[in-house]
Amino acid sequence: MTVPSGLAEGPIYLDYNATTPIDPTVTEAMQPYLSTAFGNPSSDHHYGHGPRAALDQARAQVATLIGASGGRIVFTGSGSETDNLAIRGTVLGAGRERPHVITQRTEHPAVLQVCTALQRWHGAEVTYLPVDGSGLVDPAALAAAITARTVLVSIMAANNETGALQPIADLARITHERGALFHSDAAQMVGKLPFDVTTADVDLLTVVGHKMYAPKGIAALYVRSGVPLEPVVYGGGQEHGLRAGTENVALAVALGTAAELASDDLAVGNQHRVQKLRDHLHDRLATGLPDRVLLNGPMAARLPNTLNLSILHATGHQLLAALPGIAASTGSACHSGTHEPSPVLTAMGLDTDRGLSALRLSLGRWSTTDDIDRAADQIITAAR
Template sequence: MAASQSPLSASDPVYADYNGTTPVDPRVVSAMGPYLSAHFGNPSSSHGFGTAPAEAVARARSQVASLIGAASHHEIIFTGSGTEADHLAIRGVLRAARAASAAGAGAPTHAAGSGAGAARPHLVIQETEHPAVLAAAEVLAEDGVEVTALPVDSEGLVDPASLARALRPDTVLVSIMHANNETGAIQPISALSRIARDAGVLFHTDAAQSVGKVPVDVDALGVDLLTVVGHKLYAPKGVGALYVRAGTSIAALLPGGGQEAGLRGGTENVAGIVAFGEAARLAADDLEAGSGERMRALRDALESRLVDLLPGRVHLNGPREARLPQTLNVSIAGARGVDVLAGAPGVSASTGSACHAGTDAPSPVLTAMGADATRAMGALRLSLGRWTTEADVARLAEEIAAQI
């Protein structure tokens, strides 16, 4: 499928921060427009003005479910962000487990986790998680939940054996991200979730960076909960979703009027949800058309150009194979990433996660991978996307090299 007209101007800097956020696809803007004007009704209303919005939300729910292979659109819960979805998954599951313990109910299904009856349940994450997951774990730790953070190797990957060793009778949930937002490292989720499932423990993965870039199927991954985010898929910011497998025991964090199966109160952001659904449909079409192969070719061409222009100074961070096709994280020997980007106004990229913007410190992700401070401070995260061209790749390499 041919991409739509780029919303980026030829006079703009080269945009290489698609992992931070994506431009909104004009086709997505067109799809959401009527729900900002003519179809303004509340989807929960029983009168005619609520009909079209309710139908649109249902359609978008099915589109998101289809993109990730969910068995039913009822398993998709819309949220206001990926951060909210992560907190709902992690804190919601732990809250449900504690409620079951207080009621003396034990575990109603395997999905509630083998530790559902524990007074102080146990949560497993890993060191290079998204800040939203780390924050959710911190909140729970302050509330008495025991948290284990698994280490990663030099490529940023979790060893499944370390998860097997970390599981305990009171473990309720494992949350390990699918693909890292800085290095693009793709975790062996299927192997990890199998270990958790065999122990009767729920598994959540934050797939914000991977959905739409590589094929994602909740059954193939073996997960019970999965986070998706609109603004990583060419939809506007402010809308996300949590996949919750049927039968999973989870409690609401924002109870209210009963929207979203009672798990997320508040009138739905209809226009944003419609945009998210259309973006999911377009992403599925792109994957079928081979967008991953195109991204991989552009990414590898960018790395090759940098290596040619800066011989012996370009060092890849993260795995060479098990990573997202559009993500290149490299450290430039003898240079600080922040200084390179400050001196290259024709390049819009980052030194790491946008969630750590404004900090001038070594990336916690690279540090956890064993990189020393000099290498971590020399890192650049260059992430490509739907409208990246070969000319953009050439310009990126030349402008970065020119600063070094």
């Protein structure tokens, strides 16, 4: 598999959860729709036929990746927009007075902020479920939180920081038993592990291109047949009437191609290769820094590529500053020069020192054993 040119000369890339390099096959697939196949897919003439067929194919490729035999695939401009369409669209589409929404404390800001906006502008009530020390939601807590006014439950499939995998099928079943709809932001999970919307029984699912080797600026929302949604963008009726604006065919083709590549990767078990590399990195660090390395998040129920560690007696941001040969993320946020622990790790009950010591190391398609060994050597040396 061809390595993207952007990875050839730079630091060891261990930040795949932040964004993925664009696969060269994806770049190649986009090219005709940036030049010769320029037509508007809504045009009923020669120049519109090719782009319209490409859009249909891209929808089918995304649907195949997530096991969607029915429903709609709606292309959007980002994961944040997709979450807004799913959550705000469902709440407004329900048309209920004082609608109730349930989410969790460790959700992505795109979910948390739209919930806050619904409280502010539409009188919604929002329940934020706690998580345990591994970052997981208790299905019993969800069952206890649902009321007759609950219209939607939104729980991410996999956490972007720890990789924690929520029990989506159980949560969706409980939600449907009480008559509400279920949405999951699966930006981090889709493409890394098999996911089937029918088996999981979700009503709405967020898929994001730049988390799976497509460019930024393209995402998709799966909408189960019969789910009523109010559009976020009004206009000419594109995307099943849910997202107006002439479609960006090149980016849709990119997402469709990335989805097909992900399906191929999963079919040959590439996730197992990545998991072995992740575990090798963990073992190297734990051996090289005895009694200083603590795993944040579940040992088993997490993404195969994600390793969130606290290295005691070192802060994450200082450690990364001493590692110019590695591109990774910390578990803290910087506000006006002051570092604060990640809200995700704080919600899991981790103390401040452990939160500030966290590193998120996320692997991907082009991670190699040599990369992992060199990264481990550099981290151990810097931490010592």
